[in-house]
Amino acid sequence: MRKGELCLVTDYMQSSFTEYWEGKRLRENLNLGKFTSKVIMPMIGYGITDRLTAFAGVPYIDNSSDAGTMTGKKGWQDLSLELKYLFLKKENNKWDYKIFGTAGFSFPITDYPPDFLPFSIGLGSKNLDTRIIGHFVYSDKWFTTIQTGYIFRSNITVDRQTYYTDAQHYSDEMAIPNVWDGSVKLGYDVPRFRADVHYNWFNCTSGTDMRRNDMPYPGNEMDMGSVGVMGLLWIPKIDGLAIHASADQVIAGRNVGKSFTWMAGLQYVFTPFNKKSHAK
């Protein structure tokens, strides 16, 4: 984003699965039925300088399933704060590129219980997210974005005092695995709209597997790979307003649901504060 630009986003997401990976074994569970997660995510972004942008966002999550007797959970989850810095750029060529680095921190803002998966709205850890992003544009239209990151996640404290993973633990503390994740996008970006297809991956770097017919817990090794599409349409006549939507399907996983997620949202980019003087 440019200096002084403010971006307001509100997204609505819905994610469901009927099958999940119990360890590496894909199965359904009729006592769970169809699990659905509904999320409203307001976000804000602000261009501090032409190179440095700050973001903040916090989702409200509502998890439930249509079978069985287990209770759903809902509430405000974690506040994410992020700084994105443009390190390098090359413009006005056949091939343009931008290289970004981001550092972010997130933490729970409500006292939600993390140890009631799959219904828990989050894992309750404090996270440090570091990322590098490469955005390559060909002929001012076609683009590819490649990004990868590492998320450090803190231990959490839960209500139960003893738990069994692959061994008995006499503790109310659980270790949450760190994550290596990333995505590759291929897309088309012109003044009126943008669209892409993408592949995302998310891999825990430690953790244990669910045992057969056992419940998940926050320290599981959760991995997934998903494919999806995204479209963004700038609203004509209202400068800076766009509507966007996406659809993603998890195609491979471990200790996660085989979810289908769709998202729709609005974003509005504008410059709220007066400019003293224009760039030289």
Add this chain to the structure above:
Amino acid sequence: MFLHPSIKRVMRNKYYLIIIFSLLALGCDKSINERVVPEFEPVSIDNTGGNWKTVVLTNSSEVSIPAPDAVTSAPYQAELNAIVQAQATMSETDKAAINKWKNSGIISWNEKARALVAKYNLPPEANPDGTYPAPSAANPGAYPNFPFSNPPYASRAYAYLSVAIYDALVSCWKYKFQYNRKSPAANDTRVKSLEPLQSDLPSYPSEDAVVAQVSYRMLKVFFPLDSVVLEKMAIEQKKAKQLSGIATPTDIAAGEFIANYVADKAIARSRTDGMGTAGGNATLWAQLESDAALHGTTTIWKSLETPKRPPMLPFFGNVKLWNFTNVQRDSMRPAPPPAVGSAEFNTALQEVHKYTTKPSSETWRIAMYWADGAGTYTPPGHWNEIACNNFAKYKLNELRIARALSLMNMAIQDAGICCWDTKAYYYFPRPSQMDGDIKTIGLPNFPTYTSGHSTFSGAAATVLGYLFPSDKSTFDAMAAEASVSRIYGGIHYRFDCEVGLRCGKAIGSFSVARGQTDGSN
């Protein structure tokens, strides 16, 4: 490599680096703090322990142990020489084993039992055709692995383990103080004592060998797939005690002899105690449903699982009791619960509805703290952990620990038997069956009246309160909270919990009576 001037500026400012590294520390250390039972040295030796009343043995002389060789004899001197040699050539593994076993052996084996219960406490997954497979003791490795160590199964495992250890140790104590042969480290200064030595506790027969051998024999019956690991553990304990100067091989052999004798008797009881038929069959389950109508239940319990799952061990109530007879069980069986649709019933149902539709973080915490559900060591296991913490607090010797665990776990299994008998008798429906809005922490698949948690906890707290009078109010408060946690979790009515707690306390008093007259006071 090209570094943008802004990055160079950041790196020069050390405060950014401190922030970054402390944030990295957030996610790099995956170790967790775990509770351990503190090390302690027993404050008494109970030299008249051999006179205490036993459970499966008629008395402590039922097993015959001959007099050992004299300390001055050539065979014993050869044993001492061998230990001196072995101590001189010990490996790091040996030292680690000595360190591992220097605290109470019974507590270590109790922890092992809890871990095995947790490992096997997973309900079988349904077959594709909607039926449920059952574990088979004849083919334990086939899915579902044998056993499914649910709370009744666990209560029985803890009870048999504890009773067998107790009886064997009473016999062990009798011969210890009859023959008075001390530990090798106490008999010969050449033998180093590599762990704290109770020098006035004779070592023939070895109490560690008793505990190791009984635990191995009993636990491999209940958890056959772990036989090899259990045997290794027993061998490690016995070897550690020989290396640390506590026992000689003949001390160990005498202990093993007592252990095998007592284990044979306990296992023989387990083969005919009725557990084999506790699961029932479709004909018998249908009979339970029609009988419940005769006992006053108008809406019969139904499984809320998909596919419908048979009730869990509905005939556990017929398993052989430890402390009283079936006639007494029947006389203690509570009166029927409030009739479905009555004012009292509706009030209780509404209370469950209230706690589940708007849980506070405190009621949720309490429900989770005491849940001890699938995949855990079960409520009986939780009380075993509470008991072991108290043994450390009051520095009990192995015989007293064995007595405490035997009294408590007999009461806990009897509580399970009486509770399951009541559940089968009334076959009363769970709150979720009567109000579909009631969602839970996880609903057990068996009838509701009375609450297992409440019955187990009432019995355990009563026994522990007798054994540790200064902590009685703490145990009673824990039992009360464990009981009410089931309402918070949405899976029981208040009358399930209050009546269950009352029954549990009555059942616990039988173990108290046993303890008051077993000769230990």
